[in-house]
Amino acid sequence: MTQGKINHIAIAASAGSGKTFQLAHRYIRLLAGGVPPDRIIALTFSRKAAGEIFESIARYLCEAISSPEHAQRMGRRIETGSSQGDFLGLLRDLLDNSHRLHISTLDSFIVGIVSTFPMELGISSDFQVLDNDGAEAREAREEILRSIFDHRHVDRSTQREFLQAFKQATFGQEEKGLERNLATIIGRFRNCYQILPVRDLWGNENAIWPDGSPWLVSLTDVNDAASELEISLLEDKLSESVMGRWHTFIDAAAQFRPSSPWTRDIEYLFEKLIHKLNDLRKGSASIPINRMACELSQRQCELALVLVSHVMKTELNTALNKTRGIYQILDQYEQFYDVMIHRRGKLTFDDAQYLLTEANRYSGGALLSRMSNEDARLYIDYRIDCKLDHWLLDEFQDTSSLQWEVLRNLADEILQDVSGQRSFFYVGDVKQAIYGWRGGNAQLFGKILEQYNGHIALKPLSTSFRSCEPIIDTVNAVFGDLPEDILPKNTIREWKKTWKDHRSQQGVVPKHGHVALLEPPCDKEGAKPTARDRYQLVAHLLNEISPLARGLSVGILVRTNETGKRIVDFLRRTCSGMNIVHEGKATIKDNCVVSVFLSLLRLAAHPGDIFAWRHLEMSPLCRYFAREQLSRDNLSLVLLREIQTFGFQAFIRNWGARLQGMHPLDDFGKSMLRNLIDAAGEFDETGNRDCDAFCRFVESYKIDELAAANAVRVMTIHQSKGLGFDIVILPELHGRNLAGGGKIDFIIARSLDTNRPLWGLEMPRRLVASADPVLSSQAQAYDEASCFDELCVLYVALTRARQALYMITSFPGKTAQVVATDAFLKLQLVGDPKPVDGPRVRIDHNEFICLYEAGERDWYKNVSAARKSTSRAEQLELTKDFCKQPSLRRRFAHVLPARMTRVRQSGALFFDRNTYDSQDFGSAIHKLFEKVMWADSTDIEVVIGQWKRNSSLAGDMKQRVIKQFRFALFCADVQRALSRPKGNVELWRERPFEIIVDDQWVSGVFDRVTIVRDKLDHPLTATIVDYKSDIVADPAMLHNAVKLYRPQLILYGKALSQILGIEPAQLRLKLLFTQSGKVYDL
Amino acid sequence: MSVERYFLGWDAPATTKVCAFLLRLPSLSSADLKNKLIVVPTRQAGRRLRGALALHCAARQTAILSPQVVTPTFLLHSDNPPAHVANQAEIRAVWAETLLEIDPNEYAGVFSAYPPTQDFAWAMHTGNMIQELRSRLADGGHQIADVQRELGSLVQEPERWKNLARLEGAYLESLRELDRLDPLELMIQQAEKPRLPERIETVVIAGVPDPTPLVLQALGHLAEQITIIVLVHAPENLNDHFDSWGRPITGKWRKAQIDIPDASANIILTGSPTLQSSKVLEVLAAEVGRFGPNDVALGVPDRSVSSFLAADLADKGLSTFDPAGKTLREHPVYQLLEAFWMLANDSNYAALSGFLRQSDVLRFLQASCNVSPRNLLEDLDVFRNRYLPLALEDVTHRLFCESVNKTENKQFTDLRRATAFVQDQLDIFENNELDSALRSLLQAVYKARSIDPNDPEDKEFIAVARLVEGTLNQLVDEVIAGIGLKKRSAFELLLSRLGEQSYYPERGDAVIDLEGWLELPWNDAPLLIVTGMNDGLVPDSQPSDVFLPDSLRNELGLRHDEDRLARDVYLMTELIESRREKGRACFIAGKRSNTGDPLKPSRLFFHCADEALPERAQRLLTVPEEKRASHPSTVSFLLDVTPPADVSSDRMRLEELPVSRFKDYLQCPFRFYLSRILEMEEPKEKREMDPLDFGLLVHEALHKMGKSAEMRNCENSRRLSNFLCTQAKNWVVKRFGPTPPLQVEIQLEAAKQRLNAAAHVQGELVADGWEILESEMEIEGQFGGVAVRGRIDRIDQHRKTGRIRIIDYKTSDQSQVPEKAHLGPLSSVVRDYAKVKVGKGEKRWLDLQLPLYELLLPNGEFRGGMQVGYFNLPKAIKDTRMVFWDSLDDELLQAARICAEGVVEDIRHHRFWPPALKVEYDRFASLFHAEIGDCVNVRAFKEFLEKQAT
């Protein structure tokens, strides 16, 4: 297997055409070509997908190993002649290096890079990564605002600037609440700031209209024009109603100020005039008012234009101004944010990305590089300890501009490399670009192809390995030929670029299948069907088909999680016995178990919270409180203590048990409790013990609600991306107006050739924008893009189905204007966007309209339950008896006698230097005594001198220790106890020992043992001396001390008698009190 | 002298084997190991060895004189370290100092892209990072300078290493100036001439698989003086797989196969950490009858599994012990210090309440200052919501300053006492050395707490106190003084040092230890279950590293990935082999971390024969993840909404009713019951004025205008505006002080704009002949025998026509239209009295406010045609204007009266059920997660209501 030149490839993979297959095979091909696995990097978007890439590589390799035929087939696919054995080698290599593989999400790759450059980027090396929209990130944002509000941190003049900026940004709206508004501004515009962090390009007239705007010119006096127009129109003797219209408009327009509300007074005629702009400019216009044409003279045209211009100018200026105000707010915010990131080491994934982009004002544009000789670049090969030669990017259409900023340089280096030993491979489907709202820039797919024209081979894939023929035919019918009269032309052009008619791979896809476009009929009074009627249709379909019993998988795909929840609720009630599951991120707070805990936690910190208290009183915990005599007066302290001592997880677990003790929970309740415990475990890791913070954490905590096997799965279309179902039901097909015209927040205009951002503006209302050539072309581009998005969402929805696809729409009413997605579907499939009626079908004994149909209606009748998943073996449950089971081994409690028996003391003593002084003193005395062999033969001054040199005690303490030591050794008792007995004597000093007595394992230390042995060295007698530095001033104290230490010495005696093998009677036990110089014989 | 290597075999666990070996040593007279130094891999291993020795001896009815059992680094520390070795606090302080003094521009190799803000926290943290690097290099006997000198040409970023070496030099220089030794340097020197405690005659290296190069160096030197016995937990026939120090040879083990008996049962793949924990229970359940609780060893290389395991096992009556201890951060004493640090560093209000919410502080205040915890905590919330204080000084100013409102002194008694304590402690902090200030705080707080040395929790307290004490002592050293560390920096340093330390709760009667991977070989329990067998954990690896990438570690002879892999292949084999005969070793891998990151199974699983590999890979990589069953949502328990004991029965008796309450009842009788009878108010945490405050502010200003003889007839809108704005400002100053927080200022600004617009409207009104008659007029009347009270914002009269206008100020964001606010479309469950004919159709009453105003006005006092309406002051100030309800005629008024009487009647008869199905904004949404009727105990409530009605 030698490595030839490896091409750069872009794969445009339509839905179901085997994107992961392509990626995995590319990977295997590289491996087979001898590329070490750690030189390949494969990036995708979700963590799940990253896991799947690795697994599918392994799976394909396993398959290739399984037989020579498979190996051959694989060899053909990757264009090498490899054998089973070769693939086994590759599998081994892959698994052996699994820790060095770079198969991950783009996010975690970026975070990984950031973490290897902490010093360069000025961040803490143990920085914490926060979810972009988790509770912690939100709290961090709030904290920044709070610190801007705090005059102790921010000087008043900065605050005033901020106040000004806020007023400017919210011009005309005297907001009474601040925090929410600021949060909204920041939430909405921060992204724009990151893309375009240049003050001069925000709300800058000259940047937007380099040649000057036709509207932002000086005008003749508006009031004069207004009265002149009014008079001149009066002379025209218009009908009263028409004149009335003119009058209100002229009035409102003349008085139009930056803070004026946009009323019907203005809008009615303004709109008409704007539509006749060219005529007005020409000097002769006919304005339709109240279905009558009102002809304007040249002068009247001029005057009307003045009024229109005045309104336009005012609105545009307001927009420019507000935009600058918004910039100002963001800029200040960003300064604080930057400090937070750098100083506090808390980053969101987005922040990590932003740190590595050139656009970042604060990092100074750290660019990643693979070339060690590039200046001012972060050289990554060395830091991540490998050379990333081969890049594989998945779902490329979802890459955002910022993400590409991070990778661009690295990719460029690869693409410009001529050695042929590096490669770039990306796969995606522009038709599935449904993440535009969170920054995905689908245009990158084509832009890169263009930029490296000829270097990258484009490989389109449009054969579906998933969907059956009727489905593919339907998809072709819907998307193959887009209606030019409805959709924006550019959208159609863009779509055509990526579109190729699909076909399905016979032999792989299911043979039988069905597609239907269904509608609930209008009721007898002709009322339009409601959402409920559509859900009812879903229920009937499920009842009719009984998919679960047949082992068919079902996905009900909707637009929002809210609809999802509603449908699940509805279906659970109407399709009893069928397992219906809402899938996706779900909060855990909406149930009685978690909410009662939230109240408990709130009450812990806020006993004044009567809402929480009453809630608890209503709950079963009320009985627990009564039993334990807990009231609102003492509860907080008890709760806070538990939380602070044991953490939230233990707290929830304990109180969960108490709750269960009062009221056994059902399975759902138990699972919610479990979720809460998990959440608490995660939160505890932050070390934070603040109840409010934890409550907020729980409120925004989300779990993956995963479907158990054999369930009808309800989820959003976005979540369904990458999945396939036997049956797909789409009950929520209306959506945005495909023809555009929706509200636009903010526009960042980009250069056509370089794609660089040029300027930003909070868009004025549509009507105003439409009158300006620059803004209207931006608005149009926006509409085109959003229409494209909408097509993508529909495309993803339709292509999830393997065998059956049920699209459920409803009659929108005769007057419906908007061409929403459902109307588009009908137009494409039926030829009429608003068909009133159609052929009827019976589903589950009810009649419905079937507007379109393909395939076999009873396709499912032959599907048996053969595909039913095998049920798992009964699980064994551990019972409480286990702890009483006999064990093979014995276990002993471990006792350290030195720490036995001490008396109760005030907590304050443990923070008192003197307490520790006396302990230090005690051990110092021990140390000195340890050095004494025999009192009669040891030169204590030598001992003292040695000790003094090595001891790190403070000077005066040293002196005290020495003084006591000298004194003790001077005492007769001590002299006697430490002198050498006659005979064959052995002396132990400081000897640790281990013994098992009375089922306890004791680890002790003999201070001093003197053993007298016979001639054969057998021990005859022994004496234990234990040094005590306690103060024993009088006989009573002595008595107490002896009482305290007796058990310890007796234990020591036992140990020694066992070690030496002599009778206890041959032992003497002595306590030597160093302070009094007395020795007590036990 | 010599190095003797013995192969112990691995047919039993290491502990058993080593123990048996030691007790068989020929030199043993009875069980006397006192002259032996036993080196074991970890502390926990040492503990297990000593326990096993004791047990062995007990079998022979004897005890044992323990050998000295140590971990490898013992050999690098001198028995008697010179007194002037720098301690950890000093090291940290010196590093911080060094980094604060440099010019980062001169170190572009290190701080290239982003110029650091050289504050203490940064300096300390960066210092730690470099010191950590030094300590890892020291394992191989290197310093940074060595790397730069010896590998300068080889390392990829020479400039960076040069810079780092310079920083290291500066740090060492500072230490020298302070007459302190760097412990790492000392350690490297020590390895050159290691010294043992006097009585030691033999060193036994017992199953230490990966001593550091520096330890080996020390051993090499020791071997020249003394006998070293190396014990290898493996059979003799593998002698070529280990070097002379008993280390598994990387080349031999790296690719070795691991024979896992019954792999299908003993390799378990599951999902998240909590599922791993459940799997452990399943394995245990399968072994009931064969093994008992004392026979179980649990490995938790992934710490995130351990809390779930501990809890799950506790549920089954099995207590666990974590030998890794707890970090000080988890202990309340640390939390107290941290809370105090927040206060001392920036005494903002959050820091104050954080400190006062420490349960230890609350207990102290309760015991010593007669403070009720409940009242104090309530005070904190009320005070915050009322005054939006930024900092402690705002509290002390308001509560202690004589000149400020005296009434507060009565109201916030508990808060005042608590703040006095806080202020005292802060004063002490300011005026004393750090250590005495903190001792004083801790002594004060814990004075009344009686510590029982036999109580497990108190034992922890003692252990923690000891650590705090020790660390505090390190900080009073003259070195710290010499550096001139500021008090707050020293405090920060203290906390950071404390936060890294651990304490070890007593094991008590814990049955099962939750051990790390490296501890496991020393656990001799026959049933071994290892969780967290995932890549990155077993073996652990870090291919990318800030300073030492794997390849560089390899070059420097430091432990690198291959070594770890080889070691762990050996360890896993050892674990399995020692249980092959009589036990079971079972390995669990997760697919997902706690936070949802995918995990890969450990590479060790794939150390199998080629034939088995595809099957195993299939199984471990492609098995779908196990999921926890999801249950359809249910209501797990019903809420009992009958009034609890602490709701006085008086509240159920209706004696009077404010006008504003009618709206609540009309909206939903049950929610009316919750909010008005049970007084359930939504909790608030204000950080700015809420809409209520804002309304109050605007109302007050307008009221002042209505009361001012001069202003009520003024038609000059400029003057009116000035007046109103001044009033608004005064109100704010009165409530929030002369320098209100910025957010309040912004809100005041908005209020002024709205008032300014109102002034224009007012000016025109006066010019049109309208005159303010009354402002905030109290009214009262009887409906169905109940007093109904209200307050009319204002009444105007026209000078010429005498017409009367009843006006209500509205400060909501959007303009309100009276008719729409009072009458709404009919819905299915409306009581008859609330229905009203309007024109051709029928509507329902939503609110009765304006009609009631008109009805309640004293008869005869106000004559002439009456108009009722709103004075809107919305956020779009262009919309500021009066809006009247001109269609409110007598017929409607009468309908309103009937409705009011109906409401009163219903409330008097406690008709609080059923609830409305839908309300516009449901403040009780957090209580009820399904239809209210499905969430509360309806029967009990109805019974209660019926009883009340009779």
Ligand code: SF4
């Ligand atoms: S109307 Fe004129 S005189 Fe009267 S209060 Fe107003 S400003 Fe003063």
